[in-house]
Amino acid sequence: MAETFTxxxxxxxxxxxxxxxDYDYSxxxxxxxxxxxxxxxxxxxxxxYEPPLFCIIFLVGAIGNLLVVWIYTTVRHRLKTxxxxxxxxxxxxxxxxxxxxxxxxxxAIKGWDFGVALCKTVSALxxxxxxxxxxxxxxxxxxxxxxxxxxxxxxxxxxxxxxYSKLVCIGVWLISTxxxxxxxIFAKVKPDHHNKSFCTLVYWNNENNRTKxxxxxxxxxxxxxxxxxxxxFCYTVIIRTLLQARNFEKHKALxxxxxxxxxxxxxxxxxxxxxxxxxxxxxxxxxxxCNMQIGIDKAGQVARSLAYTHACLxxxxxxxxxxxxxxxxxxxxxxxxxxxxxxxLSKTQTPPKRSSAMSDTDTTPxxxx
Numbered sequence: 001m002a003e004t005f006t007x008x009x010x011x012x013x014x015x016x017x018x019x020x021x022d023y024d025y026s027x028x029x030x031x032x033x034x035x036x037x038x039x040x041x042x043x044x045x046x047x048x049y050e051p052p053l054f055c056i057i058f059l060v061g062a063i064g065n066l067l068v069v070w071i072y073t074t075v076r077h078r079l080k081t082x083x084x085x086x087x088x089x090x091x092x093x094x095x096x097x098x099x100x101x102x103x104x105x106x107x108a109i110k111g112w113d114f115g116v117a118l119c120k121t122v123s124a125l126x127x128x129x130x131x132x133x134x135x136x137x138x139x140x141x142x143x144x145x146x147x148x149x150x151x152x153x154x155x156x157x158x159x160x161x162x163x164y165s166k167l168v169c170i171g172v173w174l175i176s177t178x179x180x181x182x183x184x185i186f187a188k189v190k191p192d193h194h195n196k197s198f199c200t201l202v203y204w205n206n207e208n209n210r211t212k213x214x215x216x217x218x219x220x221x222x223x224x225x226x227x228x229x230x231x232x233f234c235y236t237v238i239i240r241t242l243l244q245a246r247n248f249e250k251h252k253a254l255x256x257x258x259x260x261x262x263x264x265x266x267x268x269x270x271x272x273x274x275x276x277x278x279x280x281x282x283x284x285x286x287x288x289x290c291n292m293q294i295g296i297d298k299a300g301q302v303a304r305s306l307a308y309t310h311a312c313l314x315x316x317x318x319x320x321x322x323x324x325x326x327x328x329x330x331x332x333x334x335x336x337x338x339x340x341x342x343x344x345l346s347k348t349q350t351p352p353k354r355s356s357a358m359s360d361t362d363t364t365p366x367x368x369x
Contacts, residue, residue: 130176219275
């Protein structure tokens, strides 16, 4: 007699987008009446892989971004350019993002014991700062385009640009908050089959999973596609302008541009490729290949960890490669080493001025060496 099976599918997604679907198979087979896809191996992998890596990302990223905030609030005292405003907000966003990693590390080890309210809050906070970081990187590339390609206009509108940058940052935080609403709405504490609970996203069970597909599409577009397209356009024009410039160490600046784009693509492309695959899978709720799903779970955990390293690399790529920041950092080191007070910092020798055509103060803090 032929075997017949029915498939019951529960669609959930964990805090960072990993689908945690459990497939229950029941039928009239002679040897087995029911079967369940056991994804314990993926969760064990997560419990071993994520906590130590998250701790490293947290420590390295916290040190770098705290130094950025310290320099802006202690050494410089005020924000002079649009990029200064964006970099300070980027450091704050990265710090808030990093603060969620220890919570997820505990969740990976022992499950979620913090309640539904904190599950929703931490999930939303994580997404707010993830999207704000990506959008602020986009704003930095636009500002560099204006400062290098539209030099005359940038100088004429210098004061207004600083005001506009603050409005843009407010808009970035508002947009990021709106994009994080799905996390706040769908985040729930879901028990598994081993007496553990996890903070996951449980989407509405509507036709063709429209809700999940819409959420993933917005995340892909706003968290990767839009920033990547803007960065490619801006930095392509910047490269062409630098190649035509005179009396400037263009080759060093070009290496910085390539490093910025390369690191962004390297860290974000794997994650968004998996999100695209997950959105495609959401249109088909009859997936029955358990081993493939477990493999996707593990690949997603690695891809997300790679994306998180951007919080560590942002201070290096966008701040410490600048001459001005290196000088300010050296001042801080000397201040701490000599035990000088805050007033002693202003008495340190001012470094010689560089060419005004590409100075850090007015144009390229993110491109100078």
